[in-house]
Amino acid sequence: MSETFRIVPAGDSAVVVEFEARIDPVVNARAIALADAVQNANLAGVRDVVPTYRSVAIYFDPLRTDYNGLLKRLQVDARQTPDSAADVREPIRIPVCYGGDFGPDLDDVATFAGGTVDDVIRLHVGATYRVFMVGFVAGFAYMGTVAERIAMPRHGTPRVRVPVGSVGIAGVQTGVYPAETPGGWRLIGRTPLKPFDADRNEPFLMRAGDSVQFFPINRTEYDGWRSS
Amino acid sequence: MAIVVVKPGMLTTVQDAGRWGFQSRGVPVAGPMDPVSFRLANAIVGNRRDASALEVTLLGPELIFEDVRAIAVTGAEFDVTIDDVDVPLNTRVTLSAGSRLRFGRRQRGARAYLAVEGGISVPPRLGSRATHVISGMGGFEGRPLRSGDTLPLGARVPVARAPAGPGLPVVPLPGAHALVRVLPGPQLELFAPDALDALQSSPYTIAQNSDRMGFRLEGPRLKHAGSPDIISDATPLGVLQVPASGQPILLMADRQTTGGYPKIATVITADLAIAGQLVAGDKISFQVCTPREAIAALIAQERALQRVEGL
Numbered sequence: 001m002s003e004t005f006r007i008v009p010a011g012d013s014a015v016v017v018e019f020e021a022r023i024d025p026v027v028n029a030r031a032i033a034l035a036d037a038v039q040n041a042n043l044a045g046v047r048d049v050v051p052t053y054r055s056v057a058i059y060f061d062p063l064r065t066d067y068n069g070l071l072k073r074l075q076v077d078a079r080q081t082p083d084s085a086a087d088v089r090e091p092i093r094i095p096v097c098y099g100g101d102f103g104p105d106l107d108d109v110a111t112f113a114g115g116t117v118d119d120v121i122r123l124h125v126g127a128t129y130r131v132f133m134v135g136f137v138a139g140f141a142y143m144g145t146v147a148e149r150i151a152m153p154r155h156g157t158p159r160v161r162v163p164v165g166s167v168g169i170a171g172v173q174t175g176v177y178p179a180e181t182p183g184g185w186r187l188i189g190r191t192p193l194k195p196f197d198a199d200r201n202e203p204f205l206m207r208a209g210d211s212v213q214f215f216p217i218n219r220t221e222y223d224g225w226r227s228s
Numbered sequence: 229m230a231i232v233v234v235k236p237g238m239l240t241t242v243q244d245a246g247r248w249g250f251q252s253r254g255v256p257v258a259g260p261m262d263p264v265s266f267r268l269a270n271a272i273v274g275n276r277r278d279a280s281a282l283e284v285t286l287l288g289p290e291l292i293f294e295d296v297r298a299i300a301v302t303g304a305e306f307d308v309t310i311d312d313v314d315v316p317l318n319t320r321v322t323l324s325a326g327s328r329l330r331f332g333r334r335q336r337g338a339r340a341y342l343a344v345e346g347g348i349s350v351p352p353r354l355g356s357r358a359t360h361v362i363s364g365m366g367g368f369e370g371r372p373l374r375s376g377d378t379l380p381l382g383a384r385v386p387v388a389r390a391p392a393g394p395g396l397p398v399v400p401l402p403g404a405h406a407l408v409r410v411l412p413g414p415q416l417e418l419f420a421p422d423a424l425d426a427l428q429s430s431p432y433t434i435a436q437n438s439d440r441m442g443f444r445l446e447g448p449r450l451k452h453a454g455s456p457d458i459i460s461d462a463t464p465l466g467v468l469q470v471p472a473s474g475q476p477i478l479l480m481a482d483r484q485t486t487g488g489y490p491k492i493a494t495v496i497t498a499d500l501a502i503a504g505q506l507v508a509g510d511k512i513s514f515q516v517c518t519p520r521e522a523i524a525a526l527i528a529q530e531r532a533l534q535r536v537e538g539l
Contacts, residue, residue: 010414011494012522057462135486
């Protein structure tokens with residue numbers, strides 16, 4: 001049970017429930033639980049429900065929505081969100097071929113960490129990450145929390161083009177690029193998995209609230225994954 | 229059963245009502261910049277309100293129709309001809325097979341909508357045919373039209389009679405200056421006390437690097453109360469987000485699903501159509517209204533559209 005939220009309209013077709021303004025698994029779990037509750041309620045007029053780090057946006061058609069009913073429901077559901085992030089899902093395991101052409105920033109991250117490339121890999125695969133939010137482009141999962149030692153800030157000037165599958169670090173966040181886009185994250189490796197594939201039965205590899213672990217593969221294994 | 233693209237125009241894309249329901253997975257909504265003109269075009273030809281149509285930007289295309297079709301052109305005023313004969317706008321017109329439809333000079337507004345009876349029948353992606361240009365999703369091969377493209381059409385639809393004349397919900401096309409209404413928030417408290425007054429104090433100019441994602445605005449500087457960075461959260465359609473520069477960005481159809489800048493105010497839904505008719509170099513003024521006014525304007529717009537759709 002928690003009262004630490006507020007409900008604010010965003011124009012006439014969206015309303016946002018904001019929990020505490022910090023990046024925290026418990027706060028994030030609350031946002032995701034509320035989003036799931038609203039989504040599962042299948043309310044007339046609701047067009048999209050978007051959980052983020054610490055808030056939930058509900059998009060609706062104001063001419064087809066019982067707005068006061070929606071507000072009441074949000075009040076009740078937000079209060080009933082859990083006080084813990086105990087709902088841990090079976091981790092999604094993502095293979096990564098670290099370094100070389102795939103990880104052009106791996107050496108810099110090792111220098112930042114005051115250690116070796118192997119130290120960086122060991123630290124990156126050693127944690128279980130939480131998907132706090134999916135945003136930026138289709139299927140881009142913002143994951144945390146990266147070990148402080150390798151939490152190198154993003155590039156001052158983003159790369160114009162980051163290849164699909166690139167695995168990067170930006171401070172305490174890590175993520176996998178689902179599409180070729182510009183990007184400023186420190187690239188340490190690449191996965192043969194596609195975080196987003198519109199033609200796949202389940203187009204999205206990850207959703208908010210998922211647990212993720214990375215594991216190292218070599219180039220031969222990477223090529224094997226790609227061709228399978 | 230198709231349209232052949234002779235000349236694509238500057239930025240002509242297939243759009244439907246948008247790819248709703250996947251923003252939690254980072255998928256942008258896309259859809260028409262001027263949703264009212266889009267819906268009107270479909271209504272006039274008797275399509276479903278969310279059927280896919282072409283959005284034409286600034287410089288229109290030249291198209292050949294392979295079979296008989298009813299069409300309607302709404303939104304921005306262009307000189308439009310069929311086989312060199314002038315065509316009225318906001319009117320149902322039936323083309324014979326082999327007709328050549330040409331967009332000529334643009335008079336007013338930025339984006340026209342060409343609805344074709346039966347809709348543009350490109351394959352849906354995540355339930356929508358809307359083109360999101362930057363991510364290459366939806367529409368015709370995920371991109372604006374090019375010369376030589378062949379657009380498949382859906383089956384023709386029976387229509388009782390052709391709506392035309394006065395009473396159509398035609399979007400009041402702005403000249404080079406539009407006034408749109410906003411509701412404060414969702415994060416007004418992250419701004420200095422005078423920021424909302426500053427927003428309304430004089431017009432903003434739409435900067436050159438503006439597009440379907442958003443309009444970068446140049447005008448009165450909006451000061452933050454504290455840090456100009458927030459923990460990234462959802463970015464609604466029509467919201468004014470303000471980065472450290474204090475120059476707001478109006479988020480439009482192709483916006484990203486999330487962003488990390490405070491949001492001072494949100495354009496009301498009824499005025500998105502007017503904003504969607506603006507282009508780089510135009511001016512836009514903002515005026516705070518009440519939620520009651522916002523909904524009243526939307527109801528009036530909806531009633532007018534439903535009158536056309538009900539025919």
